[in-house]
Structure formats: C-alpha cells, structure tokens
Amino acid sequence: xxxxxxxxxxxxxxxxxxxxxxxxxxxxxxxxxxxxxxxxxxxxxxxxxxxxxxxxxxxxxxxxxxxxxxxxxxxxxxxxxxxxxxxxxxxxxxxxxxxxxxxxxxxxxxxxxxxxxxxxxxxxxxxxxxxxxxxxxxxxxxxxxxxxxxxxxxxxxxxxxxxxxxxxxxxxxxxxxxxxxxxxxxxxxxxxxxxxxxxxxxxxxxxxxxxxxxxxxxxxxxxxxxxxxxxxxxxxxxxxxxxxxxxxxxxxxxxxxxxxxxxxxxxxxxxxxxxxxxxxxxxxxxxxxxxxxxxxxxxxxxxxxxxxxxxxxxxxxxx
Amino acid sequence: xxxxxxxxxxxxxxxxxxxxxxxxxxxxxxxxxxxxxxxxxxxxxxxxxxxxxxxxxxxxxxxxxxxxxxxxxxxxxxxxxxxxxxxxxxxxxxxxxxxxxxxxxxxxxxxxxxxxxxxxxxxxxxxxxxxxxxxxxxxxxxxxxxxxxxxxxxxxxxxxxxxxxxxxxxxxxxxxxxxxxxxxxxxxxxxxxxxxxxxxxxxxxxxxxxxxxxxxxxxxxxxxxxxxxxxxxxxxxxxxxxxxxxxxxxxxx
Ligand SMILES: Nc1ncnc2c1ncn2[C@@H]1O[C@H](COP(=O)(O)OP(=O)(O)O)[C@@H](O)[C@H]1O
Ligand SMILES: [Mg+2]
Numbered sequence: 132x133x134x135x136x137x138x139x140x141x142x143x144x145x146x147x148x149x150x151x152x153x154x155x156x157x158x159x160x161x162x163x164x165x166x167x168x169x170x171x172x173x174x175x176x177x178x179x180x181x182x183x184x185x186x187x188x189x190x191x192x193x194x195x196x197x198x199x200x201x202x203x204x205x206x207x208x209x210x211x212x213x214x215x216x217x218x219x220x221x222x223x224x225x226x227x228x229x230x231x232x233x234x235x236x237x238x239x240x241x242x243x244x245x246x247x248x249x250x251x252x253x254x255x256x257x258x259x260x261x262x263x264x265x266x267x268x269x270x271x272x273x274x275x276x277x278x279x280x281x282x283x284x285x286x287x288x289x290x291x292x293x294x295x296x297x298x299x300x301x302x303x304x305x306x307x308x309x310x311x312x313x314x315x316x317x318x319x320x321x322x323x324x325x326x327x328x329x330x331x332x333x334x335x336x337x338x339x340x341x342x343x344x345x346x347x348x349x350x351x352x353x354x355x356x357x358x359x360x361x362x363x364x365x366x367x368x369x370x371x372x373x374x375x376x377x378x379x380x381x382x383x384x385x386x387x388x389x390x391x392x393x394x395x396x397x398x399x400x401x402x403x404x405x406x407x408x409x410x411x412x413x414x415x416x417x418x419x420x421x422x423x424x425x426x427x428x429x430x431x432x433x434x435x436x437x438x439x440x441x442x443x444x445x446x447x448x449x450x
Numbered sequence: 451x452x453x454x455x456x457x458x459x460x461x462x463x464x465x466x467x468x469x470x471x472x473x474x475x476x477x478x479x480x481x482x483x484x485x486x487x488x489x490x491x492x493x494x495x496x497x498x499x500x501x502x503x504x505x506x507x508x509x510x511x512x513x514x515x516x517x518x519x520x521x522x523x524x525x526x527x528x529x530x531x532x533x534x535x536x537x538x539x540x541x542x543x544x545x546x547x548x549x550x551x552x553x554x555x556x557x558x559x560x561x562x563x564x565x566x567x568x569x570x571x572x573x574x575x576x577x578x579x580x581x582x583x584x585x586x587x588x589x590x591x592x593x594x595x596x597x598x599x600x601x602x603x604x605x606x607x608x609x610x611x612x613x614x615x616x617x618x619x620x621x622x623x624x625x626x627x628x629x630x631x632x633x634x635x636x637x638x639x640x641x642x643x644x645x646x647x648x649x650x651x652x653x654x655x656x657x658x659x660x661x662x663x664x665x666x667x668x669x670x671x672x673x674x675x676x677x678x679x680x681x682x683x684x685x686x687x688x689x690x691x692x693x694x695x696x697x698x699x700x701x702x703x
Binding site: 139313317318319320322323325326329330332333334336337338339396397 | 564
C-alpha cells in the first residue's frame with residue numbers, strides 16, 4: 132500500500148524532501164524568523180502567481196514542448212485588463228478581457244509550434260520579445276495607475292483581499308492547482324498530453340490529434356497568464372509595462388525542481404507546486420538568514436542542481 | 451463468399467518505378483491465421499497497409515465480408531474491426547499498460563474524466579485473457595519495464611479490446627529473442643481462440659510455421675505460393691520451396 136503510493140508519487144515526494152530539508156536548514160540558521168508565521172504570510176502573498184503559471188507549464192513540458200513566452204502573455208493580458216479598468220469599463224469585462232487576451236496569445240503560440248511547425252524553444256522566445264515590445268510601444272513605457280478605480284471595488288477584494296489570515300490570491304492558486312492536478316492525473320486531456328509527449332507517432336496512430344492537444348496546452352498557459360494578470364493588477368493597483376517579466380526563470384526552475392523532466396511524457400503538477408515553494412523560500416530565506424542578496428542567484432543554482440540530482444537518483448528502475 | 455473477412459482481387463501498387471505489388475490476390479477467412487512470408491522488400495507491408503487503409507492501391511478491388519468497398523480508409527478499416535499492430539515503437543513507454551491500451555480511446559465518464567477503476571479492471575482482464583500470467587505486472591506497470599515480447603502483448607491487447615475481427619501483425623517477432631517470440635505466438639493463438647482472424651507477417655518461416663493455418667509467400671510484389679498447412683509437411687519443406695522460388699522464379703500454386 133505505502134510502497135505503491137511512493138512508487139506512484141516518486142517525483143513530488145522527492146521535491147517535497149528538498150523543500151523540507153531547505154526549510155529545516157533555514158530554521159536552524161535563523162529560528163526566530165522561520166518560526167514566525169508572518170514570514171509565511173509574506174511568502175503566501177507573492178507565491179500564488181508563480182503557482183498558477185507553473186501548473187500549465189507542466190502540461191506543455193509533458194507534451195514535449197516548452198513555453199518561454201508566458202511572461203509577456205501575462206503582460207499583454209494585464210495591459211488589456213488595465214486599459215478596460217482605466218477606461219471606466221465594467222470590471223467583469225476587464226476580467227474577461229484579461230482571460231481572453233491571454234488565451235488568444237496562448238493560441239497563437241500554440242499554432243506557431245503545431246501548425247507553422249516552428250521550434251517551440253525559439254518561437255516562444257521570439258514571442259516573448261515580440262509581445263513585450265508591443266506593450267512597450269503601445270504604453271510608451273508608462274504605467275497605468277488603477278488605484279482610483281480599484282480602491283473600494285469588489286475586484287480588489289476578490290482578487291487581492293484576505294479571507295481571515297489567508298490572502299485570496301492564495302485561494303485562487305489553490306483552486307487552480309487542484310483543477311490542474313485533476314486534469315493531469317485523472318482526465319483524458321492529461322492522459323493524451325503524456326502520450327503525445329511520450330511517443331507522438333504512436334499517439335497519432337491511435338487517433339489522438341497531436342497538434343490539437345499541444346495547442347491546447349499553450350491555450351491553458353494563456354488562461355493562467357490571464358488570471359495572473361488580473362491578480363497582479365489587483366495586488367499592485369498599477370499596471371507596469373514589465374508586468375510578468377520576473378516570472379520567466381523562477382517559474383521554469385520551480386517546474387523542474389518539482390520533478391517534471393525536460394524530455395516529455397511525464398510530469399507532476401503537485402511537484403511543480405512544491406517546487407514553487409522551494410524557489411520562493413530561497414529568496415526569503417537567504418535574506419532572513421542574514422546573507423546579502425548577492426547570494427540569491429548562487430542558492431538558486433545550487434537548489435536547482437541538487438534537486439535534479441535528487442530526481443535523477445530517484446527514478447523508478449527500468450529493467 | 452461471405453466466409454472471407456478480407457479479400458483483395460488483382461491489386462497492384464507502384465511507387466514510382468518500384469512495382470511493390472503486381473496483380474495480387476489475397477484473402478483471409480474467419481478465425482484463420484494467415485502467415486504472410488517474403489524477403490525484405492517483397493511487398494508485405496504494402497499489402498497490409500492497403501488492407502488497413504493507409505495506402506490506396508493503383509488498381510484492383512477490396513472486398514470486406516463479401517462486399518466491395520470504395521474509398522477505403524484507416525477510419526473505415528477500424529470501423530470494420532481491422533486493427534494493426536505496427537512493428538516498432540507502437541507504445542508510449544513511460545506510460546502505464548492501462549493508459550497504452552486505451553490510448554486515444556480513453557474510457558471516460560463525467561466531463562471527460564477517466565473512469566480509472568473501469569480502465570484498470572478492463573486492462574487487467576485483457577492482460578489475463580491474453581496470457582499475462584505474471585503477477586509482477588499490473589495495469590499500472592510502466593511499459594518500459596516490460597520485455598519486448600510483453601510489449602507486443604500489450605499492443606495486441608490494445609487491438610483486441612476494440613472487438614477486432616482481424617488483427618494484422620507486421621513482423622511482431624523480428625526484434626525478439628526466441629523465448630519472447632514464443633510469447634507472441636501464444637498471443638496469436640489467443641486471437642484465434644477468440645474466433646478472430648490474423649495476418650502474421652514475417653520474413654522468418656520458422657516464426658510463422660507453428661501459428662499459421664495457411665501460408666502466402668510474396669516475392670518481388672507477386673504471390674508465388676499459397677498453401678494450407680496440411681499441404682506443407684514441415685517448416686523445412688517450406689524453406690526449401692522458398693529457396694527454389696528465389697533461385698528459379700518458379701511459382702508454386
Ligand atoms: N512509401 C514508399 N515509397 C516508395 N517506395 C516504397 C514505399 N513503400 C514501400 N516501397 C517499396 O516497395 C517495395 C515493397 O516494400 P514493403 O512493402 O515495405 O516490403 P516488405 O514489407 O515486404 O519488406 C520495396 O521496394 C520498397 O522500397
Ligand atoms: Mg515491412
């Protein structure tokens with residue numbers, strides 16, 4: 132029973148061990164800070180956005196592709212959302228604008244990969260620049276303040292409020308992650324994503340529409356980016372043209388630290404969520420442990436390499 | 451007439467200047483295992499791809515259960531209960547046995563969620579049916595941990611699940627050891643016991659002799675010999691015949 136559970140969940144479990152070891156190490160280094168619940172509230176404010184982005188990235192990578200354009204998709208979706216709010220539009224419409232602009236940008240990324248047959252590594256890298264360039268051109272590099280419109284609006288309390296001690300964006304992230312886990316592990320879509328990433332010829336022979344499945348994974352990222360755009364606007368009360376930029380490397384790192392390998396066919400959404408915590412605590416932990424910010428990149432690298440080594444030696448053995 | 455599941459009449463197919471098939475007549479009866487033998491390049495794969503709808507012939511006619519068909523396609527072949535087990539890399543190796551069996555035709559319920567228990571039980575029943583006696587493997591086992599013969603078993607189980615009446619196996623034993631080939635022969639006997647038909651392709655006569663009821667030998671795109679099992683005393687005799695054909699171009703019918 133237990134061994135079967137371990138066997139089926141090797142990757143998330145080893146991701147969890149890494150997180151636990153990290154937390155223990157930090158607590159030993161600075162017990163006062165790490166036993167203080169306020170630290171966790173602080174982390175829970177910034178982490179949800181990474182979690183929401185990491186979940187669909189697992190699908191893209193398990194399907195055998197990569198998406199480097201998601202930070203700019205967050206950007207355009209947040210821009211669309213901010214423009215609607217600034218123009219005094221209905222906030223529900225602003226939400227729909229963010230989600231549909233995100234989904235459309237994702238669709239475009241997917242079509243470039245599956246229909247135009249471009250390399251996903253290069254084409255999404257290009258799209259990341261292209262979309263960010265459009266935002267910069269359109270906004271002339273200026274932010275859009277949203278304080279006046281959002282200050283007392285339900286929009287703000289729904290997306291950046293608090294439910295007791297828990298920030299609402301954390302609740303959004305939890306809900307999004309649960310849906311992601313269900314889709315990946317128990318839904319036809321997740322099963323087909325894995326088959327496509329594992330052996331696309333065989334998937335095609337068995338009647339799976341390989342292009343459609345891959346395109347949908349990009350649309351899924353786009354929808355996540357739309358949600359992140361909404362949360363980000365609600366949280367900051369201002370739209371910056373560089374919205375989303377900071378997520379690129381840390382979110383990808385979280386997915387890989389969480390135990391999703393680069394080669395496709397397998398992945399773990401739970402692991403990616405755990406990986407997000409690991410990466411998130413590195414930054415907080417380093418500063419709390421009294422080290423200068425200069426150590427951050429060093430520790431990022433160290434954690435990534437150690438995690439990958441951990442997953443490497445924790446593979447189920449193949450005969 | 452209606453006794454044949456598939457009948458090909460005067461089928462020809464050329465790829466540019468290569469005459470892959472010339473005026474071929476071929477048929478498969480009910481619960482019959484046909485051994486299709488021939489050297490590399492003889493046209494075996496082309497022949498079965500015409501049956502499974504992957505390739506359209508240049509000329510000739512296809513009859514399914516006695517009825518002539520037009521616009522034959524993979525989808526139409528599937529609907530007619532024809533399943534093909536492709537030789538190489540037919541499975542998604544990092545996935546479970548159950549997931550491979552239902553690949554592309556997942557057992558789904560509410561909102562497209564997979565009925566995991568049903569899939570597990572069905573896969574389990576299928577594996578036992580087809581002779582997976584080992585308790586080591588369950589439908590949750592990862593395919594990469596199986597031997598080559600067992601992988602072929604999974605590919606065959608997949609074909610069987612969807613009520614195939616004709617299963618085509620293109621060189622299923624080529625990459626396998628002798629003991630592993632034995633397993634595949636076991637699977638083919640299972641196919642027959644279920645009342646299904648099979649086309650078993652090989653360029654190794656010894657691999658075909660035991661399981662087939664009838665032998666069809668292709669040579670450079672032509673059927674050069676067709677014999678019932680009882681007409682051929684031994685595999686060695688069949689090998690001799692084949693060597694004669696290769697040397698003289700003579701046809702035995
Ligand atoms: N798609 C194709 N294009 C061109 N020539 C082909 C194609 N498929 C098969 N051939 C040729 O047709 C002949 C028969 O091939 P095939 O049916 O694959 O033989 P076998 O399966 O008996 O080894 C060979 O000469 C092969 O090169
Ligand atoms: Mg062949």
